[in-house]
Amino acid sequence: MLELQDVTAGYERRAPVFRAVSLSVAPGEAVGLLGPSGCGKSTLARVAALLHRPDSGRVIIDGTPAGGWRHRAPRAQRTAFGVVFQQPRLSADPRLRLADLVAEPLRANGRSAEVTETVRKLTARVGLGAELLGRRPHEVSDGQLQRACLARALVLGPRWLVCDEMTAMLDASTTAALVAVVEEYRAESGAGLLAVGHDRVLLERWCDRTVQWGGLGASLTK
Amino acid sequence: MSTPTTTSGPVLSVQGLSVRFRMRGDTFVRAVSDAHFELAPGECLALVGESGCGKSVLASALLGLLPGNAETAGSALLDGIDLLRADEQTLARTVRGRRIGLVPQSPAAHLTPVRTVRSQLEETVRELTVTPRPDIRKAAVAAAERAAFPADHLDRYPHELSGGLAQRAATALALIGDAPLLLADEPTTGLDRDLVERTVDELKRHTGDTRALLMITHDLAAAERIADRIAVMYAGRIVEQADARAFFGEPGPRHPYARGLLNALPEREFTPIPGLPPELADLPDGCAFAPRCTSATDACEVLPPLDSGVACHHALEAQRA
Ligand code: SF4
Numbered sequence: 001m002l003e004l005q006d007v008t009a010g011y012e013r014r015a016p017v018f019r020a021v022s023l024s025v026a027p028g029e030a031v032g033l034l035g036p037s038g039c040g041k042s043t044l045a046r047v048a049a050l051l052h053r054p055d056s057g058r059v060i061i062d063g064t065p066a067g068g069w070r071h072r073a074p075r076a077q078r079t080a081f082g083v084v085f086q087q088p089r090l091s092a093d094p095r096l097r098l099a100d101l102v103a104e105p106l107r108a109n110g111r112s113a114e115v116t117e118t119v120r121k122l123t124a125r126v127g128l129g130a131e132l133l134g135r136r137p138h139e140v141s142d143g144q145l146q147r148a149c150l151a152r153a154l155v156l157g158p159r160w161l162v163c164d165e166m167t168a169m170l171d172a173s174t175t176a177a178l179v180a181v182v183e184e185y186r187a188e189s190g191a192g193l194l195a196v197g198h199d200r201v202l203l204e205r206w207c208d209r210t211v212q213w214g215g216l217g218a219s220l221t222k
Numbered sequence: 223m224s225t226p227t228t229t230s231g232p233v234l235s236v237q238g239l240s241v242r243f244r245m246r247g248d249t250f251v252r253a254v255s256d257a258h259f260e261l262a263p264g265e266c267l268a269l270v271g272e273s274g275c276g277k278s279v280l281a282s283a284l285l286g287l288l289p290g291n292a293e294t295a296g297s298a299l300l301d302g303i304d305l306l307r308a309d310e311q312t313l314a315r316t317v318r319g320r321r322i323g324l325v326p327q328s329p330a331a332h333l334t335p336v337r338t339v340r341s342q343l344e345e346t347v348r349e350l351t352v353t354p355r356p357d358i359r360k361a362a363v364a365a366a367e368r369a370a371f372p373a374d375h376l377d378r379y380p381h382e383l384s385g386g387l388a389q390r391a392a393t394a395l396a397l398i399g400d401a402p403l404l405l406a407d408e409p410t411t412g413l414d415r416d417l418v419e420r421t422v423d424e425l426k427r428h429t430g431d432t433r434a435l436l437m438i439t440h441d442l443a444a445a446e447r448i449a450d451r452i453a454v455m456y457a458g459r460i461v462e463q464a465d466a467r468a469f470f471g472e473p474g475p476r477h478p479y480a481r482g483l484l485n486a487l488p489e490r491e492f493t494p495i496p497g498l499p500p501e502l503a504d505l506p507d508g509c510a511f512a513p514r515c516t517s518a519t520d521a522c523e524v525l526p527p528l529d530s531g532v533a534c535h536h537a538l539e540a541q542r543a
Binding site: 036037038086127128129131140141142143144165168169170171172173174175176177179180198199200201202204205206 | 271272273274384385411412413414415417440442482483484486487488489492493494495497498501
């Protein structure tokens with residue numbers, strides 16, 4: 001179970017983006033969080049994935065409260081998450097070839113021995129051909145780069161996936177392809193999903209249930 | 223050759239437009255191949271396709287904003303000017319802003335961050351119109367009003383605007399030159415659905431009966447909402463051009479790629495087209511969609527010409543399937 005309890009978060013102590021939001025995702029469940037842009041749902045997604053320290057409230061991962069945030073999070077918790085953001089160009093290190101982009105979490109976690117095999121399997125799964133793996137981000141399209149970012153998010157075999165507007169910049173076919181990859185991974189791994197977005201039709205088709213940002217018991221600050 | 227522009231002729235006529243980029247080792251990236259289309263006054267054409275298909279390069283070609291290693295062929299006539307042959311001075315002084323109003327992809331980035339909306343509007347009024355000095359302030363206010371930008375926000379800086387208002391400010395700027403062609407490059411990326419609808423509805427309204435609108439987008443719902451005609455681009459080629467109602471309704475797309483794209487929508491089958499588009503640096507001689515196409519036969523090793531709106535050897539079978 002991934003639980004967020006009474007989370008208040010933002011970027012300035014005195015003016016949080018939202019207050020007291022609670023949300024939980026059961027193991028294997030896919031929850032879509034719908035809300036307009038600028039409402040704070042991306043911040044919530046970052047808190048859920050231990051990437052942003054909330055001002056108050058708790059995040060509990062499979063029964064254990066979050067032990068820290070960002071690089072201070074305990075490795076076992078950090079690696080339980082795979083995260084994909086809206087803009088692959090902002091989240092991908094421009095110096096890395098796509099193969100290294102995908103492999104980097106393995107290397108950072110002392111699992112270099114698995115790189116060849118896992119990268120081959122995952123890049124094939126997201127539909128990236130061998131000829132693209134040697135390219136750097138500026139040499140591929142947004143859709144191709146987002147495929148690599150999804151492969152990277154799956155590379156450690158996470159129990160929880162957080163997708164923040166993963167497909168907002170993509171065409172219909174690439175969107176359907178990436179969602180299919182996420183669902184295939186979830187079917188075999190039992191991973192839970194928090195998909196954040198503003199496209200109701202998409203999230204309702206994709207997820208087991210959707211919740212509206214305004215219905216989270218949040219007292220929003222704007 | 224000085225035929226006056228009549229209202230019945232097309233606003234924009236693109237014939238055989240190709241763009242290729244010369245790369246190291248004398249290889250070429252063929253970003254746009256042999257595009258043909260026309261835009262009549264009052265008409266909205268949506269050019270759809272996935273990222274990297276060449277649609278943004280086509281837009282840059284029309285604006286004369288291609289990088290130095292680009293080579294073009296064909297013609298793009300607007301108001302008697304061939305946009306592909308015009309020199310930079312002509313493009314800067316008479317085309318961008320005056321004959322083509324550009325509604326940019328990310329308005330927040332397009333607006334100058336350190337200046338208020340009012341000062342940017344006034345500057346554009348000064349640049350693009352012959353408004354006498356004392357009237358400039360009034361003209362800027364009127365320009366804002368035209369794009370439904372609220373007057374009490376005129377003294378704000380771009381970062382103080384919501385996404386929707388930034389988009390309106392950018393639209394207001396695009397409309398000042400009273401250009402006959404509006405070119406909107408992914409105007410709805412990252413906007414919420416209701417904002418998407420408002421944005422494209424406003425574009426449509428500004429198009430009216432006299433202007434033409436070329437909207438470049440990957441958002442099929444936005445295209446369906448306002449387009450009169452759809453052009454689908456794949457691997458640098460327009461593979462289908464159709465009346466929007468026939469395309470989104472009955473009988474539906476006739477090109478297998480276009481059909482796949484529609485079927486990928488979450489409100490339809492939500493199934494992706496398998497595979498990836500080919501590299502623009504390494505296009506096959508025949509149909510570029512063949513490796514992904516379930517209708518492909520030996521005939522597809524020859525490039526299918528665009529014939530009555532569709533470039534496919536088996537377009538009819540595709541429709542019946
Ligand atoms: S020409 Fe052949 S390969 Fe190309 S889209 Fe038509 S049927 Fe498919």
